[in-house]
Amino acid sequence: MAGWTSNLSQWVEERWNLRNWLSPILDTEVTEYKEKMRFCWGGMTFALIVVELITGIFLAYYYQPSVKGAFQSIAFITDQVYLGWLVRGIHHYASYLIIVTVVVHMMIVFFRGAYKPPREMTWVSGVFLLLLCFAFSFTGYLLTWDQRGYWATRIGTGMASELPIIGEYLMIFLQGGYGVKQPTIIRFFISHVIVLPLFLIGFLLAHFIMIRRQGIKKPF
Amino acid sequence: MDEKNAIEMKNPTPSVSRRKLLRFIMAFLGLFGLGAILSSIIVFLTPPRSALKKVGGWQVVGNLSEFKESSLVKTYFGLPVILIKNGKGLLSFSTICPHLGCIVIWDEKKKWFICPCHDAAFDAGGKVLKGPAKPYNLLPMEIKVEGEMIAVKLPEDKLPGYPSWFRITMISGV
Numbered sequence: 001m002a003g004w005t006s007n008l009s010q011w012v013e014e015r016w017n018l019r020n021w022l023s024p025i026l027d028t029e030v031t032e033y034k035e036k037m038r039f040c041w042g043g044m045t046f047a048l049i050v051v052e053l054i055t056g057i058f059l060a061y062y063y064q065p066s067v068k069g070a071f072q073s074i075a076f077i078t079d080q081v082y083l084g085w086l087v088r089g090i091h092h093y094a095s096y097l098i099i100v101t102v103v104v105h106m107m108i109v110f111f112r113g114a115y116k117p118p119r120e121m122t123w124v125s126g127v128f129l130l131l132l133c134f135a136f137s138f139t140g141y142l143l144t145w146d147q148r149g150y151w152a153t154r155i156g157t158g159m160a161s162e163l164p165i166i167g168e169y170l171m172i173f174l175q176g177g178y179g180v181k182q183p184t185i186i187r188f189f190i191s192h193v194i195v196l197p198l199f200l201i202g203f204l205l206a207h208f209i210m211i212r213r214q215g216i217k218k219p220f
Numbered sequence: 221m222d223e224k225n226a227i228e229m230k231n232p233t234p235s236v237s238r239r240k241l242l243r244f245i246m247a248f249l250g251l252f253g254l255g256a257i258l259s260s261i262i263v264f265l266t267p268p269r270s271a272l273k274k275v276g277g278w279q280v281v282g283n284l285s286e287f288k289e290s291s292l293v294k295t296y297f298g299l300p301v302i303l304i305k306n307g308k309g310l311l312s313f314s315t316i317c318p319h320l321g322c323i324v325i326w327d328e329k330k331k332w333f334i335c336p337c338h339d340a341a342f343d344a345g346g347k348v349l350k351g352p353a354k355p356y357n358l359l360p361m362e363i364k365v366e367g368e369m370i371a372v373k374l375p376e377d378k379l380p381g382y383p384s385w386f387r388i389t390m391i392s393g394v
Contacts, residue, residue: 151337154321158385168384169266176267178274179392183267 028212038112039216041105046204048098052136055091056193063143065189067182070145095137102133114217122210128203132196139192145185153180153188274391275299276376281312284368300390301361301372302326302333306344312363312372313346314390318356318382321389333358356382359390 013019019026062081064073077084106126109115115123142153157180161171176183279299287305300323304311313333315323322337332349333342340351346358359382362373379387 151320151322154389158321158383158389161385161388162383168388171385171388172272173266177271177392178388181392183271 025212038108041101041108045098045101045105048094048101049200049204051094052091052098053197055087055094058087059091060193063189065143065185067145067185070143070185074144095140098133099137102130106130112217112219119210119214119217122207122214125203125207125210129200129207132200132203136192136196136200139188139196142180142185142188143192150180153184274376276374276391278364278371278373280369280371282370284365284370287370299372299374301374303363303370303372304344310363310365310370311345312361313342314359314361316359316386316389317353318358318386319351319353321385324358356386359386 059077062073062077062084064070074088077088079085081087109123109126138153138156142149157171157174160174161167163170172178174184174187175181176187279301281299281301282303287303287310300315302313302315302324304313304326315325315333317324317335317337317340319335319338319340322335324333324335324340324342326332327334330341331344333344333346334340335351335353338352340353341349342353342358343349346360348354348357359375359379361375364371364373375387375390377387377391379390
């Protein structure tokens with residue numbers, strides 16, 4: 001190792017003694033069965049989630065959550081902002097890929113029986129993460145405020161209205177009014193960029209802590 | 221020792237049950253507090269009454285002079301409403317497709333309303349002909365003509381037989 005990096009790490013070590021503190025994370029042995037492709041799908045999902053968080057933060061610098069501004073600001077991001085098309089494209093296609101990796105991850109966990117006790121709560125937290133992914137997709141779809149997003153939202157909230165007893169209330173609650181209008185954009189935007197990410201981080205932490213404590217299920 | 225035994229003799233069921241009761245009360249208070257916070261969040265996020273403006277009742281949509289031709293005429297206005305004139309006179313329908321809420325358009329060649337989303341079709345009388353909108357017809361609207369003005373009555377509340385999203389969308393003004 002070059003001189004300055006060891007100096008730096010020594011400087012950090014002298015002050016905060018991080019190596020000891022982080023050793024449960026850094027020194028965990030990666031066993032052979034973990035190197036196979038079928039154990040990678042959860043990690044790939046997480047990597048894509050990180051990509052979504054980073055590109056999403058960049059998009060939020062230009063996006064305007066309003067009836068007049070939404071579509072125009074997205075056109076502005078795509079056509080005017082330097083590399084805007086790239087950031088938006090990554091955010092868009094990574095969201096599709098997440099659904100793919102999540103489904104593959106869940107199928108592998110299911111068919112290996114890895115959801116069984118003592119790991120059942122890891123599975124339950126994973127189901128909440130799946131529902132969060134759907135909520136992200138649903139709220140993000142409207143934000144472009146194009147024909148597809150608008151009608152998809154009309155259909156989604158219409159589905160909610162068909163629930164017995166609470167249906168109509170739920171539709172008005174989701175839309176922020178009788179129609180899909182300005183209040184709906186604000187609702188979906190704040191959910192998409194603040195509320196859902198907070199829940200996502202919480203459930204991811206729970207998911208990862210449980211995996212660390214219990215280890216990955218050994219092959220049959 | 222003797223003293224302690226004496227105390228225990230006086231209280232045959234010692235503090236355990238009291239502790240249980242206190243624990244129960246604490247749990248109840250905790251749940252109550254949690255419920256108070258959660259219900260406040262839901263109440264806060266519920267759109268207030270003043271934000272729920274219904275578009276309903278009689279709306280002036282056009283002028284008789286626009287319907288001079290005797291043949292079928294369709295006209296769009298800033299409302300989810302279409303006006304039709306045929307041999308029998310003026311008719312009006314909601315343009316909201318009762319399948320999933322897209323806006324139907326009039327096809328002059330085929331003489332029917334067609335929904336661009338899933339290909340539902342309705343005849344000039346609003347009756348469903350084909351597609352996934354079955355069994356719902358286009359919602360007919362009441363028409364009133366005063367002088368030259370044509371007014372259409374948008375439904376204000378219950379629409380028996382139609383799904384609830386349809387009713388909410390009708391009063392949203394689209």
